[in-house]
Amino acid sequence: xxxxxxxxxxxxxxxxxxxxxxxxxAPPKPDxxxxxxxxxxxxxxxxxxxxxxxxxxxxxxxxxxxATVMTAAGxxxxxxxxxLRDGRIADLGEGDAPAPVNGETVVDAAGKFVTPGIIDTHSxxxxxxxxxxxxxxxxxxxxxxxxxxxxxxEGIWPQDPGFQRAVAGGVTTVQVLPGSGNLMGGRGxxxxxxxxxxxxxxxFPGAPETMxxxxxxxxxxxxxxxxxxxxxxxxxxxxxVRAKWIEARRYKLRWDQWRKKPYEMxxxxxxxxxxxxxxxTLETLAGVMAGEVLPQIHCYRADEMLLQIKLSHxxxxxxxxxxxxxxxxxxxxxxxxxxxxxxxxxxxxxxKVEAWDAVEQNLALVQAAGGIPVVHxxxxxxxxxxxxxxxxxxxxxxxxxxxITEDQALRWITVNPAWALGVDQQTGSLEKGKMADVVVWDAxxxxxxxxxxxxxxxxxxxxxxxxxxxxxxxxxxxx
Amino acid sequence: MITPLLTxxxxxxxxxxIVGGTVHPGNGPAVENATVIIDGQKIQAVGAGLAVPAGATxxxxxxxxxxxxxxxxxxxxxxxxxxxxxxxxxVDAGGDPIRAAQRATDxxxxxxxxxxxxxxxxxxxxxxxPGGGLISGQAAIFDLNHEATDTGLAAAAVGQPVSIGGAGGxxxxxxxxxxxEVLDDAAQYAKNRxxxxxxxxxxxxxxxxxxxxxxxxxxxxxxxxxxxTVHRRSDILAVLDLAAELKIKVVxxxxxxxxxxxxRLAKEKIPVIIDPVENAPESFDMLGARADAAxxxxxxxxPVMLSTFSSHNVRKLRQWAGNAVREGMTHAGALTSxxxxxxxxxxxxxxxxxxxxxxxxxxxxxxxxxxxxxxxxRVFVRGAPSGDDHRQKRLLNRYRSLPPVKKP
Numbered sequence: 001x002x003x004x005x006x007x008x009x010x011x012x013x014x015x016x017x018x019x020x021x022x023x024x025x026a027p028p029k030p031d032x033x034x035x036x037x038x039x040x041x042x043x044x045x046x047x048x049x050x051x052x053x054x055x056x057x058x059x060x061x062x063x064x065x066x067a068t069v070m071t072a073a074g075x076x077x078x079x080x081x082x083x084l085r086d087g088r089i090a091d092l093g094e095g096d097a098p099a100p101v102n103g104e105t106v107v108d109a110a111g112k113f114v115t116p117g118i119i120d121t122h123s124x125x126x127x128x129x130x131x132x133x134x135x136x137x138x139x140x141x142x143x144x145x146x147x148x149x150x151x152x153x154e155g156i157w158p159q160d161p162g163f164q165r166a167v168a169g170g171v172t173t174v175q176v177l178p179g180s181g182n183l184m185g186g187r188g189x190x191x192x193x194x195x196x197x198x199x200x201x202x203x204f205p206g207a208p209e210t211m212x213x214x215x216x217x218x219x220x221x222x223x224x225x226x227x228x229x230x231x232x233x234x235x236x237x238x239x240x241v242r243a244k245w246i247e248a249r250r251y252k253l254r255w256d257q258w259r260k261k262p263y264e265m266x267x268x269x270x271x272x273x274x275x276x277x278x279x280x281t282l283e284t285l286a287g288v289m290a291g292e293v294l295p296q297i298h299c300y301r302a303d304e305m306l307l308q309i310k311l312s313h314x315x316x317x318x319x320x321x322x323x324x325x326x327x328x329x330x331x332x333x334x335x336x337x338x339x340x341x342x343x344x345x346x347x348x349x350x351x352k353v354e355a356w357d358a359v360e361q362n363l364a365l366v367q368a369a370g371g372i373p374v375v376h377x378x379x380x381x382x383x384x385x386x387x388x389x390x391x392x393x394x395x396x397x398x399x400x401x402x403x404i405t406e407d408q409a410l411r412w413i414t415v416n417p418a419w420a421l422g423v424d425q426q427t428g429s430l431e432k433g434k435m436a437d438v439v440v441w442d443a444x445x446x447x448x449x450x451x452x453x454x455x456x457x458x459x460x461x462x463x464x465x466x467x468x469x470x471x472x473x474x475x476x477x478x479x
Numbered sequence: 480m481i482t483p484l485l486t487x488x489x490x491x492x493x494x495x496x497i498v499g500g501t502v503h504p505g506n507g508p509a510v511e512n513a514t515v516i517i518d519g520q521k522i523q524a525v526g527a528g529l530a531v532p533a534g535a536t537x538x539x540x541x542x543x544x545x546x547x548x549x550x551x552x553x554x555x556x557x558x559x560x561x562x563x564x565x566x567x568x569x570v571d572a573g574g575d576p577i578r579a580a581q582r583a584t585d586x587x588x589x590x591x592x593x594x595x596x597x598x599x600x601x602x603x604x605x606x607x608x609p610g611g612g613l614i615s616g617q618a619a620i621f622d623l624n625h626e627a628t629d630t631g632l633a634a635a636a637v638g639q640p641v642s643i644g645g646a647g648g649x650x651x652x653x654x655x656x657x658x659x660e661v662l663d664d665a666a667q668y669a670k671n672r673x674x675x676x677x678x679x680x681x682x683x684x685x686x687x688x689x690x691x692x693x694x695x696x697x698x699x700x701x702x703x704x705x706x707x708t709v710h711r712r713s714d715i716l717a718v719l720d721l722a723a724e725l726k727i728k729v730v731x732x733x734x735x736x737x738x739x740x741x742x743r744l745a746k747e748k749i750p751v752i753i754d755p756v757e758n759a760p761e762s763f764d765m766l767g768a769r770a771d772a773a774x775x776x777x778x779x780x781x782p783v784m785l786s787t788f789s790s791h792n793v794r795k796l797r798q799w800a801g802n803a804v805r806e807g808m809t810h811a812g813a814l815t816s817x818x819x820x821x822x823x824x825x826x827x828x829x830x831x832x833x834x835x836x837x838x839x840x841x842x843x844x845x846x847x848x849x850x851x852x853x854x855x856x857r858v859f860v861r862g863a864p865s866g867d868d869h870r871q872k873r874l875l876n877r878y879r880s881l882p883p884v885k886k887p
Contacts, residue, residue: 130760131766132762133763165758329875330878333881347792351791352562357874359874369881391851391852392851394852400875446851448802449804
């Protein structure tokens with residue numbers, strides 16, 4: 001096994017023996033005899049999350065012209081063009097396109113609409129793949145309510161037939177999360193929907209790490225009701241979470257101290273010391289506290305979201321997104337002030353008591369309060385029509401007397417989810433220099449009849465309605 | 480508590496004229512600039528150039544679309560308030576797999592808070608089907624407003640839900656065998672009820688009670704269909720063969736692979752209820768699921784219906800229809816499949832179309848009813864305004880105004 005450049009988290013950069021290139025806050029190199037180098041208790045052999053391997057080939061240049069261009073960055077041009085080059089949006093503009101250059105594939109898109117690639121912050125594709133059989137249930141490690149160290153990436157079956165269907169719906173990036181059976185369910189992973197041979201190769205280059213948490217009914221149902229073990233109540237859930245945060249704070253302190261001084265002085269010489277022992281669960285939580293792992297919290301009720309916010313203040317971390325959050329509208333002011341995004345559905349509700357107080361205007365009210373609304377799906381079906389879901393929520397908002405622009409509603413499925421995942425500098429809107437994640441629609445994307453006609457991911461044409469091609473998934477190779 | 484906007488007597492007395500809209504009657508071509516006159520619970524007249532009767536409340540529908548109320552032919556609405564709270568979930572009786580005598584009418588809650596949320600999106604009628612077991616209990620059809628009729632009941636005992644297919648702990652062959660046994664028991668029982676009462680019959684193998692055996696008589700008589708949830712092509716064929724052999728009526732439900740036997744379904748006039756967004760191999764029974772299944776069935780001449788198979792999101796039915804059209808179904812066919820066809824299949828002669836004498840289930844839409852940017856502006860169920868007040872709307876109004884945002 002090849003040893004790769006190690007670890008995205010500054011606190012994990014064991015710089016001594018393997019070099020710390022790219023690690024922020026790398027510890028000083030001890031000026032000691034190599035024989036005194038510390039025993040590496042936890043050899044860093046994990047793949048580097050920041051760099052999917054093997055790298056994709058570079059996509060050929062494309063010119064899309066004469067389309068209605070919806071940038072999700074404030075502009076809707078009746079006629080506009082985009083130039084994709086080396087996997088990026090090289091240039092774009094309103095009006096007539098410049099003449100195509102040699103080798104450029106031209107997409108004549110008169111009468112068509114162009115948007116950024118759609119992003120879903122809440123997917124279980126790959127970890128709950130189709131067919132939905134026991135053998136494919138790899139998204140919930142329900143043996144302990146706190147499994148913050150497990151990784152969705154390592155449960156993903158890249159042959160899930162759902163990936164290709166999502167792309168056909170205009171989706172280019174998703175966050176695959178562990179399920180909500182556990183209080184701290186593990187690390188999510190942000191992936192680009194390229195057909196690859198393993199999930200690591202699908203990773204969104206440079207995307208931050210994320211962690212899934214859950215409050216409310218699921219953990220107490222799985223453990224209390226299901227197994228007769230803690231947590232049986234919301235009290236127990238918060239107790240367990242708080243206790244773990246306390247533990248994580250000490251863990252982080254130990255690592256911070258070691259990173260600051262990875263040696264001891266002996267006879268006037270710096271003798272390297274062993275790093276503290278690694279604990280994958282606490283490592284994830286320490287990453288959250290360091291601001292490097294973005295917490296994504298499944299939470300329906302307003303009071304429980306407020307409680308999680310209090311915990312975040314108590315332990316000094318920032319919640320990036322509440323998921324499902326059907327009662328976000330009750331605390332939209334607080335969520336806006338805290339700068340926490342709200343990942344929710346247009347209309348899914350009522351299956352649990354904590355999902356009872358839904359309103360169709362949830363996203364619109366979050367928008368009106370100055371917050372960050374995000375349409376998410378949690379569904380292999382829903383992810384195929386996120387444009388429709390955004391349109392429904394926009395329509396409901398307007399019907400409820402809340403002014404919502406098309407640009408705002410488009411942001412609910414593009415740049416807002418990009419922000420919730422910490423990749424908004426890279427994708428989520430049509431802007432020069434961003435990744436060439438682009439959808440050409442055959443009708444207004446807020447029409448129920450619209451198809452994603454062409455879907456580019458990093459400039460690669462991954463879906464072409466005119467030429468469907470073979471299924472990506474080996475599972476769908478039927479006689 | 481939620482109080483109705485109009486009392487029952489007001490609703491019953493209402494004379495309403497919906498004027499100037501484009502009327503899609505549900506079973507024929509659209510009529511431009513037409514008038515729909517509602518008198519009490521019934522439609523009095525539909526057509527272009529009708530005079531507005533004196534005293535009628537006039538609704539201007541210029542530039543709008545008027546359709547029959549939408550009819551979801553396979554739901555759990557009214558049978559479950561909150562799925563995960565057992566006390567409120569009456570979908571699945573549990574235990575005994577043969578529950579033919581159980582009636583959805585005894586479980587249906589017309590006061591469910593979930594109902595008006597659906598009506599707000601133009602759903603006026605649903606079939607409520609129990610689930611679970613092999614024979615789940617008698618489905619019934621309800622109009623989504625009970626001001627005029629106590630429960631909204633439109634028709635009881637409209638079908639016997641049955642499930643055939645891959646199931647843990649048994650085989651599909653065993654499920655079909657049990658179904659065959661029960662139906663045979665019911666036939667034998669009917670031949671000599673007196674002997675059965677005296678205990679002079681062989682033991683029945685199917686496990687049906689006397690009331691179950693009675694409840695299955697309309698099925699054997701070909702009056703009430705089995706509503707068979709079945710997906711795999713081989714299972715569909717087995718069900719069709721059984722139906723032909725016993726001369727009973729079946730409606731296929733779910734039926735992800737029905738398109739593969741479309742010609743036979745069309746020839747035998749077997750109605751099919753499908754979920755038009757089921758396009759993935761969600762189970763090994765539905766490897767053939769595809770997005771254009773509704774279009775393929777329509778093209779082959781199969782009497783197809785669309786359903787959400789939902790309780791709380793029956794309101795998505797029009798979006799589901801839009802997706803069927805997106806994948807090739809005709810717009811008129813999709814509308815028929817959620818209005819006139821279910822009424823016809825389940826024998827509700829006064830439902831499903833806009834015509835004189837029909838029950839006044841009428842919706843005025845701001846535009847194309849299937850579009851995600853369209854709203855149901857006015858909904859009438861049995862002539863009563865419906866869906867314009869519900870719990871979600873009240874919550875919206877409670878929280879519409881929060882304190883102004885303070886940035887930290």
